[in-house]
Amino acid sequence: MQNPELSRDAIAAEYFDLLPFPPYPIQEEALLTWFTAEQGVLVCAPTGTGKTLIAEAALYEALRTGKRAYYTTPLIALTDQKLVELRESAVRWGFKESDVGLVTGNRKVNPEAPVLVVVAEILLNRLLQPEGADFDNVTAVVMDEFHSFNDPERGVVWELTLGMLPAHVRTLLLSATVGNSYEFTRWLSRSCKRNLELVEGTERKVPLSFHWVEDHLLDEWMEKMAAGSEEGRRTPALIFCFNRDECWQVAELLKGKRVVEKSQQAALHKELEQYDWSEGAGPKLKALLGRGVGVHHAGILPKYRRIVEDLFQKKMLSVTVCTETLSAGINLPARSIVLPTILKGPKDRRKPIDAASAQQIFGRAGRPQYDNEGHVYAMAHEDDVKLLRWREKFNQIPEDTKDPGLLKAKKALKKKMPKRRQGETYWTQEQFDKLRASASADLVSKGNLPWRLLAYMLLKSPQVAPLRELVGRRLLTAGPMEKAQERLNQMLVTLWTGGYITLDPKPRPKGKATSPTAASPGKSPELKHEAPSGGLLEAAGLGKLVEAAQEETPTKATPTSEQAQTDAELAASRGYDLKDYTPEFAHPTERLELLIHLRSINPLYGVFLAGHLAIADDTERLLALESALALPGTVARHVRVPKLEELPAGPLATTRLDHRLLELGLASQEELIGRQKDDEDEEPKRRGDGVFEELPVWVISIGEKLRRLFNFEYPNVHDVQTTAVHVAGEVLEFGGHFNKYIVAKGLQKQEGILFRHLLRLILLLDEMANIPPAESTEADWEERIDALIDRLTECCREVDPESTSEALEQGRGGDELTAKLKPARK
Structure with a gap:
């Protein structure tokens, strides 16, 4: 079946002959353009216009010529569906089912197959490490649902991938209609050196x-x-x-x-x-x-x-x-x-x-x-x-009836006239018509460089100029572009103050003269009972990595309360003057590799958590970690952390965090331990209407305590979201029987989200096992983490073994970026 010498014209003729039904106009135009375009095609057409048939042409060409091709989607759920569809097509064309494989962050099926269905992140990972992924034999990349370029969180993955693909790899972008399709192809040509033909359609085969x-x-x-x-x-x-x-x-x-x-x-x-x-x-x-x-x-x-x-x-x-x-x-x-x-x-x-x-x-x-x-x-x-x-x-x-019966009926009807409800929001046909007629959205760069990706790129090269050039190529207007460059500076300074990199030249503190001591990275005050030296740099679990940071940073004595206040003011004022700051180099310390291991949550927050969780008990550890996993508010309100009298504070809170938060003024005593009996006779507070009322003070959870301390340490990191929930610990209190927990709590309508929450927690625990804190040995840390993983995995397998296996199959080894840094855990 393979013939590397076949011309595109011949392949096109074969593919048209294999179609189960005649293509309609937009499909035919896109197929002919694909087989003649030098670097590829952008197809913009309404949902339901059969774009999969267009995508399969690129995959057929790869199989027929003995080359490789990638089919990328934005969602793992879509990869499974496309794997089934494309395997059926491969068999129909005369190839083997095994010629189509799948690779996501957590699952692999025939990963060496010539055609691979992948999530967009996998393709970017492979482009970032060309030594581990050979693109010489790759002929095409299909990006389905390409309007995901507009996704604020993940669109940047598609964007960077386009900029890094080798010139010989042809691309087929399949999107719903977009408002700036022509401008987008011009941007691709200008910024990514990729000239794509544009095929647009507005009509559907089924109107x-x-x-x-x-x-x-x-x-x-x-x-x-x-x-x-x-x-x-x-x-x-x-x-x-x-x-x-x-x-x-x-x-x-x-x-x-x-x-x-x-x-x-x-x-x-x-x-x-x-x-x-x-x-x-x-x-x-x-x-x-x-x-x-x-x-x-x-x-x-x-x-x-x-x-x-x-x-x-x-x-x-x-x-x-x-x-x-x-x-x-x-x-x-x-x-x-x-x-x-x-x-x-x-x-x-x-x-x-x-x-x-x-x-x-x-x-x-x-x-x-x-x-x-x-x-x-x-x-x-x-x-x-x-x-x-x-x-x-x-x-x-x-209106002019004289009939007594009709008049009586009319009067009765008037009394029963229905009314719109106060406080209710209504919609109209005009709003619906406006949605029908609305112009398609423009594609534009959204979101920031992910911390994990920035860390990886700095590990590859300490030069900042390529990063600045990459940001400068984004699809942004002048104002947002300037802010994006400022954001890159701020991210680099944040990594520097956290001890992850050393900057050359160093930034200048606001309102301070330049000096090695004033401009060096500084964390919050060291706790005397936590670590012998290095402040929170060591207390945060860096162990031997502190030594590397100390080579660049003068050793600090234990600060006074006055110094702690100075640190807080420096953090609150964002610390450094970045207006005209342009660092040339960002040299990694050993610490930077830690960020690569964390995919499930913000890696800076994950490393911060790891440094504190060694002295936590299992309940605190689970509460802290699952609070970092986004859980919808409509579900979170059903699984709140119990009151302090029901779930007493553990060792991390009582021996470290409470003292630290009080010292820094980040929490009141009432927020940490609640209103005491001696306080009951205090004068109640006055409301605005003159009525006296005792205002409640909520005791904050372990997750909130850690988050407040992190915000102090990293005042310029704004992409960390936490929600205080108690799911995993309570499921384990039910003996690991998920269904008993669900039924007892009346959570049947939320069980799918809670099940997925547990799977995500297992994956996060596995990632955290790669970051042993200074207050624990590597073996002890992994043993304690693995014990939790095993208990939660057993619980999930009892619920849905197929989904659990799919989600966790590759989790223990991390992904393709971390594989180069540390062997997979057994």
Whole structure:
């Protein structure tokens, strides 16, 4: 099958012959452009225009010529789906299933296959270490869902990848429509030396019809959509909700409605019997599925989500209620999309969804293989529906009627006139129409260089000029570009003050003359009971690495309280004058390698935590680490840290943190230990309205204590978010039985998020095991961490062994960046 001598024209002819159906215009134009373009193509077309067929042309060419190709996606969930799809295509073309593999941060399938499906971070990792990844034989890189370039957190990965790809590697960027597509290709040419042809389309193979439904309530409308013949009904449908609780509410609303035929119900019940639905949300979900209604969101356990996806793809479900994350590319083909609301956000700050999200959602309607038309329905608020119905009824009675019966009926109707609720936010057809007509979003560089990536690049070369040049090539206007350069300076100074690098030249403190002592890195005061010398540099768990920092930094005596105040003022004022500061070199200390090991959380915060957790007990250790993992507020409020009398403070808090926070003025005594009995007779505080009231003072958690101290140490690091939650420790109190914990706490609707939280915590623990603090030996630290990992892993395997194995398969060895620094732990 392989023939390196084949021309592109010949390969193109073969590929067109292999297509299962004739391509429609945008596909044909994109395919012809791909086979003739020197460096690649940017395809911008609406969701649902069959861009996968275009992508597969690049992969077929690689397989046919014996070359390699990468297919990148923004989501791990999409990699699994694309692996299955591309393997099926490879077999259809006459190649082997094993010719397509997969590599994510946590999973590998045939990692040496010629075609690899990867998340974008994996491709960037390989470009950053060319000695470990040979790109000479790579012919193409496909970047699917490329509008993810606009993602504030991860878009920078796509951006850097484009700039680092070798010139001979052709790129195929597949995106939803974008507002500045031509300007973007010009930027690529100017900044990345990559000249891509532009193919744009605005028409879909399956056109969309938009409908404003103002005279039906949601349950009534869904029943109407599901009625009639196969050709006439408007199902299968996806109902998009903007929070998980609403998904369940809508699904329960439809449970008693007829949205599936009796014959189909029998087939559904037979299909459902092969699965175990006994735990968590299983019984509730099974009952819904039996009525033809699916639920799909992050709160559902992965094993249940897979079943919902399978049933919907088999056309056994009439309706699936989902959140907007499904619009990111997961393949659940639907004839119709239904929006119960177009507003999103907290109840008191709800506003219409952004145009980009709306276009993604709209694009899920209409199946090219089955439908001649896709339908998008936006429902009016139920209060407005009731008001409309009342008006229609009221207006049927003539204004000038003299009929006593009609006059009486009109009077009775007037008394029953429905009203809009005070404090409720409503939406209109005009807002829906505006979303339909909104211009596509522009692509623009967002987010900062990740700390971990910056550390890796400095380990490769201490020169700052290439970093400054990289920032200067970003797709930014003059103002944001200047701020991006300032941000790079601030990041370098932060690494310097943390002892991770040495700067040449050094920055000048604000309001101080330049001197080696004043300009050298300084941490907060040393605690006498923590470490013999080096202040928090050593107390933070650096061990022998302190010596390297001390070569560049004069040894400091234990500071006085006055010096501590000076340090605090220096931190609060951002410390150094960076306006005209342009360092030339940032030489790594041994300490910098520590940052590479941390992927799950901000690496600076992770190293900071590692330095304090040696003296913590297991409860404190888990509380500190899981507080650093983002957990949605709607879930976090159900798993708050218990009160101090229920969960007493541990050794880290009582012997170190409380004393330190009080010394620095970062917390009050009441915040640390609560209001004491002796304080009960204190005069209550006066409210603004003149009423005396005792104001509550909340005792802060171990996670909050560490966060406040970190903020003092690193006042210019603003991308650390913590939430005080108590999940892992409490699950272990239930003997590691996740389902017992879920049922006892009434958390069935959040179990998927909490399960994922535990998996992420396991991965974080594994990363932390690579950063042993000074107050512990490496062997003891790993043993204590591994004991927690083993207990939590056993718990997760009991819940969903397949998902647990997928998530943890490669976790113990870190990723491709850390593999070069330290052998995988056994």
